[in-house]
Amino acid sequence: MGKGDETKMAVLDQAVDVARRVGLSGLTIGSLAEQAQLSKSGLFGHFRSKEALQLQILEHARTRFEQAVARPALHAPRGEPRVRELFDRWLRWDSLPGGCPFVAAATEFDDQPGAVRDRLVRDQRDLFDMIATVYRTGITEGHFREDADPDQFAQDFYGIILARHHTIRLLGDPRAETRARNAFETLLAHARSTASG
Amino acid sequence: MGKGDETKMAVLDQAVDVARRVGLSGLTIGSLAEQAQLSKSGLFGHFRSKEALQLQILEHARTRFEQAVARPALHAPRGEPRVRELFDRWLRWDSLPGGCPFVAAATEFDDQPGAVRDRLVRDQRDLFDMIATVYRTGITEGHFREDADPDQFAQDFYGIILARHHTIRLLGDPRAETRARNAFETLLAHARSTASG
DNA sequence: GCATTTCGCGCACGATCGTGCTTTTCTATC
DNA sequence: GATAGAAAAGCACGATCGTGCGCGAAATGC
Numbered sequence A, B: 001m002g003k004g005d006e007t008k009m010a011v012l013d014q015a016v017d018v019a020r021r022v023g024l025s026g027l028t029i030g031s032l033a034e035q036a037q038l039s040k041s042g043l044f045g046h047f048r049s050k051e052a053l054q055l056q057i058l059e060h061a062r063t064r065f066e067q068a069v070a071r072p073a074l075h076a077p078r079g080e081p082r083v084r085e086l087f088d089r090w091l092r093w094d095s096l097p098g099g100c101p102f103v104a105a106a107t108e109f110d111d112q113p114g115a116v117r118d119r120l121v122r123d124q125r126d127l128f129d130m131i132a133t134v135y136r137t138g139i140t141e142g143h144f145r146e147d148a149d150p151d152q153f154a155q156d157f158y159g160i161i162l163a164r165h166h167t168i169r170l171l172g173d174p175r176a177e178t179r180a181r182n183a184f185e186t187l188l189a190h191a192r193s194t195a196s197g
Numbered sequence C: 001g002c003a004t005t006t007c008g009c010g011c012a013c014g015a016t017c018g019t020g021c022t023t024t025t026c027t028a029t030c
Numbered sequence D: 001g002a003t004a005g006a007a008a009a010g011c012a013c014g015a016t017c018g019t020g021c022g023c024g025a026a027a028t029g030c
Helices: A003-026 A027-033 A040-044 A049-076 A081-094 A101-109 A115-140 A150-173 A174-189 B004-025 B030-033 B040-044 B048-074 B080-094 B099-110 B115-140 B150-171 B175-191
Strands: none
Touching: A003 A027, A003 A101, A003 B099, A027 A040, A027 B080, A027 B150, A040 B175, A049 A081, A049 A101, A049 A115, A081 A115, A081 A150, A081 A174, A101 A115, A101 B004, A101 B099, A101 B150, A115 A150, A115 B150, A150 A174, A150 B099, A150 B150, A150 B175, A174 B030, A174 B150, A174 B175, B004 B030, B004 B099, B030 B040, B048 B080, B048 B099, B048 B115, B080 B115, B080 B150, B099 B115, B115 B150, B150 B175
16 A cells, blocks of 8 residues: 555545544535645545545445444344344444444435435445344344334334434433433344244 | 514524525525525624524524424323324424424534534423423323333434434435334333333 | 656635625615 | 615625645655
8 A cells, every 4th residue: 555545544534533523514625634734735636526535435434334333243143142233333333422424424415416425325225224134134043023124123223323322412411322222122122032922 | 573573584484494404504694695585794684693593593493393393292182192293293394395403403513512502402402301291291191101211212202203314314215204103103002001011 | 776656735716605894775753 | 755773785805615736755666
């Protein structure tokens, strides 16, 4: 990896952190350059436009998410343990300073058509699919009821995370963490085959 | 109401709609003036700064929310019917073009200290308190279990709404609506005294 | 160790941002 | 219908936005 890619990666690393706090459009090239200790044009040279920068930030964030959440979760035993690991790691991911960058980006771009939104949609869809898939393996493992809808589970799963995200980040209520875990336990209990009804 | 307040209200009406789509900081005075068919300075004169404008947009949005969601819900019979009415109207509120403006503003400002954030925190807290209170009356009415935590219910309630918000607005998946209602029914079933365990 | 590519900086551009000041146009009151 | 006061427009400001060009410095390949 040459010098160029090296600084580019360093910039993207910081950019993802900034995007967590101010979002993808709140992020400005000037301020990002200042934080990276680069000139505005020096930084700009690595990306050919702001939109390209935003896209690469998303891509970089996705890589980080896969490293920190998705891939490790898949190393847990199939079924309920894997679902738990996924949830646990997701909460930690969202607990990093600024929260999950995808949540910020999603609310920013859900009404602004373009390449960024398209990319975001793809990522979000993959996220949902992953939850549903992990849940499905729990069904085949016999941990969960067979008559359950994995997509329903995915949306419920994500709702718990989102509610905690909002409650902690805006209200700063630390009990949101416990409530999220409570909700998750209830969700699991409802999904377990032994609790089927 | 003089001419001034009249146009001011008209501006705020449009501003809330714009804020639903682009948020409070995405909103620019120039574009808002253009949409309101006013000159930039003509519009600006009604508010003394952009922050003041943002605060008044929030205030206006809150008024609208109370008219469309909170107050009508309180006219429903105490207990479960009231909770249902609240949920139903909230979904309709979030289904207006651009979605709930508070969701957009919350993710925008949860990391930016200032008067806007303070105001937002107060509103969000009131929202949560309202859900919890409505739920509490359901306990005293004997509709819900007595050993339930109203704050837990509030967070779960809001999570269902948020998940639907994200899924519909970004992924455009119409099934999110049904899933949200399913989740709500499950939440209620779990809260009912007859389903206590 | 030199030649060549790459990288980063300085500078400048047009546009737009939020915000004031001054003037004109409209409203409301007598 | 004249007049005082409010409302809106016109215009300009400094700042910052994203973006381009050209040059020196640094890294890379032979």
